[in-house]
Amino acid sequence: MPSAAAELVFDEATKVYPGREGAAVDHLSLTVPAGEICVLVGPSGGGKTTALKLVNRLIPLTGGDIRIDGTSILDHDLVELRRSIGYVIQQVGLFPHMTIEANIGTVPKLLGRDRKWIRRRVAELLELVGLDPDKDRKRFPAELSGGQRQRVGLARALAANPSLMLMDEPFGAIDPIVRARLQDEFLRLQHELRKTVVFVTHDIDEAIKLGDRIAILREGGRLAQYDTPQRILEQPVDDFVADFVGRDRALKALSLRTLGDLEPTSAAGDGLPRLPAETNLRDALAVLIAEHREALVVVGADGRALGVVKREDLLR
Template identity: 55%
Template sequence: MSGSPTAHHRAATLEFRHASKRYPRATEAAIEDLSLEIPAGEICVLVGPSGCGKTTAMRMVNRMIEMSGGDILLDGRSISERRPAELRREIGYAIQQIGLFPHQTVADNIATVPRLLGWERDRIARRVDELLELTGLDPQEMRERYPAQLSGGQRQRIGVARALAADPPLMLMDEPFGAVDPINRERLQNEFLRLQAEIGKTIVFVTHDIDEAIKMGDRIAVLQKGGVLAQFATPADLLMTPASPFVEDFVGADRALKRLALQRVRDIDLWRAPIVRVGEPVHRARAAIADSDLPFPLLVDAESRPVGWLSERGLLGERVTPELRSRATPTVELDDILRDALSDLLTHETQYGPVVDAQGRIAGVLSVEVISHALAAPASEVPSPTERLE
């Protein structure tokens, strides 16, 4: 879902003020007393075990479920002052089953709300094409297709495009990638975060999957039974300082490893390796070793791409010779997620991996020790989801 520069930037604050929902004859409240504030332009993920009221809380926002008490404010204005139909046109809605109209073309599906709002035909056509491009689909190819002719991933993108059609300041997303296979789900999540970096909407995102919550959320609201808010925090804070045994249990025992999923190799301070080239004077190579973070020289080629770790034999003459102790494997990329990079090091049974940039040139060295420092860094140093994609 990569974008075009014509995207709009409308976002709204959303606040739950002691919002509650009780169903007649039910012994417990579906939502007890929910208070939280979502800043404009952020993704707030509602997560928790099944039956914790996360979907109920989300559907109260567009009045598909009426609240029993308290209030919900959209940009400081109570939603109860608005007619539900008018309110819903201001709120994009994307769900797991997508709910495209099967007998309408892709273009007609996306145009649903703009048509209700009485937009002119030319404006609607331009918006449809803009949104298809924004979500990474070719307008020429897609406009006239029907939902049955699309893959699950394509249908999901059209669902997101339809939710964005009238440029709503707020989007509600209910398990939007839940029905898609794991490989496509990851791709859709990444594309959606890229799209969000561009459009900057306020988004309430419901999932039961804590890993998805950690990946997608600027903030996460963990709900427990009865819609009780157990913790409202950034992913890094949630992983480092869970507020209760319930949250700790829900987040899982591998909290530290999950935290590594929040950072990329480029986010941390890498070690400087002593860089040497074949044929250079050995005294210069030895000076480089003395001046770096590692005792092992790294041999690179003429393009500065890692070849391997040099053995002591390579430094015996006057000039460096290509005598290797081992190949430079694994090489790690700056954009790799730390958890994956650590997994690579462990698989290769090595403590160190040369890090390369997009052109394959050496950018530093990742070590197990550097990763353990990253785990000890304060939560404030961990980037937000959209920053993580930059």
């Protein structure tokens, strides 16, 4: 069931919490094109959660505007607005006394869908996020692992087929291996569903992996830079951004490109390491260093050699 993705625009959006000095989100302006993933990163207290809550009007704007497909959120009917937005909250927030099925079916039920429809939709969503509809449907959140709970949170946010997804550290509290798997599955899902997504994380590597664009917020909810991962890594606008992405940003930038992006030469490749064209340049460099080699052979999907690249070609 395709639903058109929406364009999301923050236009000088500002939030000052009553009784607090300074803004939590300060004149934030950025556009998330329809169907793209925008990752919000920044220090704790930098206003990331606040920015998300402004979008579905869980908290009111102090100033500026937010528009979805050109219409101000203030001109949307509140119920309609929330229905068109999937929200994965920080710490998942499943209802502990309700089964997985009931958790995922909450919004469809509110929308008046019948039991049969909900049951079918829940099964479809559980399948989609890699859980077992038969086994997991009747379980309670406490009976699931952290990673499984995160999947249920994602399924619940997708239940009403929203055109916009707000995800607040959805993979926050899980170990790195499960986290990497969830990230891969999320990217695969996004490839199919093409939602507009605002994704909050603390983790710059997660941001680089998932984001079509990355918005870096500094203290006080001010936008430091909004750019593609490549540009954030290669052209940080200032020391704050450079520090935030880390001293290894040159290496991180290498992980964004693959051997297939290079032009191999037809030099002899006898005895050199052979790596698939989809290997990223960071991993390729690691192999050259580990094996004390200066060059490698790039191999195509059919197993044939495409040519040779040298160590310095990787670093150009």
